[in-house]
Amino acid sequence: MAHPYLFFVKLFEAIGLGHFAHSYPHVIYSWVVMIILITLGVIAAKSVSLIPGKAQNVFEVIISGIENFMIDVTGEEGRWLFPLVATIFIYIFSCNLIGLVPGFFPPTASLNTTASCALTVVIFTHIIGIKYHGVKYIKHFLGPVWWMIPIVFPIEVIGHLARILSLSFRLFGNMMGHELVLGILFVLAGLFFAPLPIMALGIFVALVQAFVFFLLSMMYFTGAMEHAH
Amino acid sequence: MEAQALQFFIACVTAAGFGIAVAAFGCGIAQGLGLKAAVEGIARNPESSGKVTVTMLIGLAMIESLCIYALVIALILIYAHPQAAAIAGLFAH
Numbered sequence: 001m002a003h004p005y006l007f008f009v010k011l012f013e014a015i016g017l018g019h020f021a022h023s024y025p026h027v028i029y030s031w032v033v034m035i036i037l038i039t040l041g042v043i044a045a046k047s048v049s050l051i052p053g054k055a056q057n058v059f060e061v062i063i064s065g066i067e068n069f070m071i072d073v074t075g076e077e078g079r080w081l082f083p084l085v086a087t088i089f090i091y092i093f094s095c096n097l098i099g100l101v102p103g104f105f106p107p108t109a110s111l112n113t114t115a116s117c118a119l120t121v122v123i124f125t126h127i128i129g130i131k132y133h134g135v136k137y138i139k140h141f142l143g144p145v146w147w148m149i150p151i152v153f154p155i156e157v158i159g160h161l162a163r164i165l166s167l168s169f170r171l172f173g174n175m176m177g178h179e180l181v182l183g184i185l186f187v188l189a190g191l192f193f194a195p196l197p198i199m200a201l202g203i204f205v206a207l208v209q210a211f212v213f214f215l216l217s218m219m220y221f222t223g224a225m226e227h228a229h
Numbered sequence: 230m231e232a233q234a235l236q237f238f239i240a241c242v243t244a245a246g247f248g249i250a251v252a253a254f255g256c257g258i259a260q261g262l263g264l265k266a267a268v269e270g271i272a273r274n275p276e277s278s279g280k281v282t283v284t285m286l287i288g289l290a291m292i293e294s295l296c297i298y299a300l301v302i303a304l305i306l307i308y309a310h311p312q313a314a315a316i317a318g319l320f321a322h
Contacts (some may be wrong), residue, residue: 166294166298169298169301170294170298173294173297173300174297176301180304211287212290212291215287
């Protein structure tokens with residue numbers, strides 16, 4: 001697989017950190033996304049007034065839309081989860097989208113980024129469970145009747161481990177597959193603008209995958225908060 | 230030794246091709262069934278179109294992720310094979 005031309009990697013080569021930049025482009029582009037998001041956040045928070053201006057209106061619509069959707073899924077007691085899941089959604093959506101800019105590499109096309117997001121979500125699920133239920137959290141894993149415990153407990157544990165795998169691989173596979181198709185089409189028929197329809201599909205896939213990650217995180221958190229069946 | 234490594238690599242690439250084909254076949258049928266149910270639901274009750282569409286998209290993304298798992302395995306078989314060093318040695322001559 002040929003290495004594409006990456007803008008920030010070339011920038012790092014000019015500084016002299018070329019070897020680091022070539023092996024870890026996902027780290028560099030994660031930082032790019034983080035700087036963009038923090039800058040946007042600072043701009044949005046600077047002039048918050050009671051009568052919103054245009055930019056504040058846009059941000060309010062986005063944030064309140066996400067929060068209302070979250071309350072629909074988790075119920076009123078899940079409101080304190082909003083910063084984490086909204087950050088996950090906005091960060092993953094921006095990471096996916098930034099891959100569509102020519103010369104940029106989406107950080108989520110590397111298993112490291114997606115696995116880190118998935119691990120955060122699943123470990124936080126357990127922290128929520130222990131915080132809400134204490135030691136009785138183990139009842140979530142034990143099934144309905146006591147004599148089925150030797151069967152149900154390993155299945156539940158494997159199911160939780162599979163959540164990490166599925167979350168990370170779903171996002172990684174979608175983004176890496178998109179990048180591969182773009183690269184191959186570019187080599188095959190780049191002069192005829194062949195990658196363009198795939199990039200249009202890419203916008204849709206970016207939104208859907210970020211939304212699915214966000215929705216699954218919320219459902220896992222809700223499952224940990226509620227009482228065991 | 231060379232011939233065995235080459236045969237192994239050929240078997241891996243063939244398996245990758247068939248694997249992703251079967252996965253895409255199953256994924257196509259499953260997404261078609263989901264889409265059919267969603268369109269029937271909208272046809273019976275056009276007012277619920279928004280909720281049904283959102284649920285359908287989430288379901289389609291879940292089903293698609295199964296095909297993506299198969300794609301990742303196929304890509305590992307072709308490109309990131311555990312015996313990558315030996316296979317690269319094959320093509321060095």
